[in-house]
Amino acid sequence: MDKERIDQIIDKHHSDPSSLIQILLDIQAEHHWLPKEALEQISERLQVPMTRVQHIATFYKAFSLVPKGRHQIHICMGTACHVRGASRVLDTVEGLTGIKPGETDLDLKFSLETVNCLGCCALGPVLEIDGKTHGKMAPVQTADVLKNYD
Amino acid sequence: MSEILLKIDGKEVKAREGMTVLEAAQRAGISIPTLCHHEKLEPYGACRLCIVEIDMRGWKKLVVSCLYPVAQDLVVTTKSEKINRIRKMIVELLLAHAPDAFDLQDLAREYGADRDRFEKESSFCIHCGLCVRYCAEVKKKHAVGFVNRGANREISFIPEVASKECWNCKECFPLCPTEALQAAYVLTEALMSHTRQ
Ligand code: SF4
Ligand code: FES
Ligand code: FES
Numbered sequence: 001m002d003k004e005r006i007d008q009i010i011d012k013h014h015s016d017p018s019s020l021i022q023i024l025l026d027i028q029a030e031h032h033w034l035p036k037e038a039l040e041q042i043s044e045r046l047q048v049p050m051t052r053v054q055h056i057a058t059f060y061k062a063f064s065l066v067p068k069g070r071h072q073i074h075i076c077m078g079t080a081c082h083v084r085g086a087s088r089v090l091d092t093v094e095g096l097t098g099i100k101p102g103e104t105d106l107d108l109k110f111s112l113e114t115v116n117c118l119g120c121c122a123l124g125p126v127l128e129i130d131g132k133t134h135g136k137m138a139p140v141q142t143a144d145v146l147k148n149y150d
Numbered sequence: 151m152s153e154i155l156l157k158i159d160g161k162e163v164k165a166r167e168g169m170t171v172l173e174a175a176q177r178a179g180i181s182i183p184t185l186c187h188h189e190k191l192e193p194y195g196a197c198r199l200c201i202v203e204i205d206m207r208g209w210k211k212l213v214v215s216c217l218y219p220v221a222q223d224l225v226v227t228t229k230s231e232k233i234n235r236i237r238k239m240i241v242e243l244l245l246a247h248a249p250d251a252f253d254l255q256d257l258a259r260e261y262g263a264d265r266d267r268f269e270k271e272s273s274f275c276i277h278c279g280l281c282v283r284y285c286a287e288v289k290k291k292h293a294v295g296f297v298n299r300g301a302n303r304e305i306s307f308i309p310e311v312a313s314k315e316c317w318n319c320k321e322c323f324p325l326c327p328t329e330a331l332q333a334a335y336v337l338t339e340a341l342m343s344h345t346r347q
Pocket of ligand 1: 274275276277278279280281282305325326327328330331
């Protein structure tokens, strides 16, 4: 993410120190992670110490300080999905992407996380990609769904 | 500023409005154990060791004295079996994180705390915040701060700031009740010299 774009986002929030979290969220949404340079730029422009920016960026799970893929895969491991075969869905995704939960592939295509119940147990096993829910997943369907992303 | 009269451990104590119970007690020569309190810093209330019992017209409550403001006719008890039991527990919990901290060992002796009561989870830092707050409030350098949260919270130096400011200051070192601060600094230093090469 270039410096100008970050400046634009900061300007949009009038360089207001109380908008720190919102600025971080905007950058996270656009860039999928928060590079150190971005944090430094924010610290300087908002006149907020780096310790504080870092404290907030590491406090909330919504922020990532390491590169994330373009697409975020969440696999539900909740009880309902588990009994309906979530682990097979996870195995399939791990096999196809080559990454384990918490990891991101080298092409920065996918990041994988597991979650405990997405709140739509009747659809289990559930897989969510970039916020879109895919229900009743079996290994074959899982592979088909993943093909739609690049 | 108006004067306030309160009673601490049966002793009449005069205080000014806006003072905390801890300040009033200290001024009257009554000692209350503290770990995260520092007179130059804003009250923080992290360690809970300074807990006392207050009685406001028959209404009893446990409060942390370093945060609780004095009030007219407040009756404060700083030592009792109940309070000592709570302090003992706090020390035991902290010892699980920093079993070899001298300050904690002294407190353990005083309150009869068992060093091995809880399974060790040596993170060394007990999150008193003295280093972070001292650097921010007194030195205004913000070289060290907290990162992460909950049980994983730890201190972290900002290398760019630390490399300029810390070597000649290090005023936070003696404040740390454990050895965690110094260790974190030494680590940061090592990483800095490594990247410089
Ligand atoms: S490193 Fe020491 S002074 Fe700093 S917060 Fe931890 S225990 Fe307190
Ligand atoms: S257990 Fe998967 S959605 Fe509830
Ligand atoms: S000294 Fe009061 S909470 Fe630590």
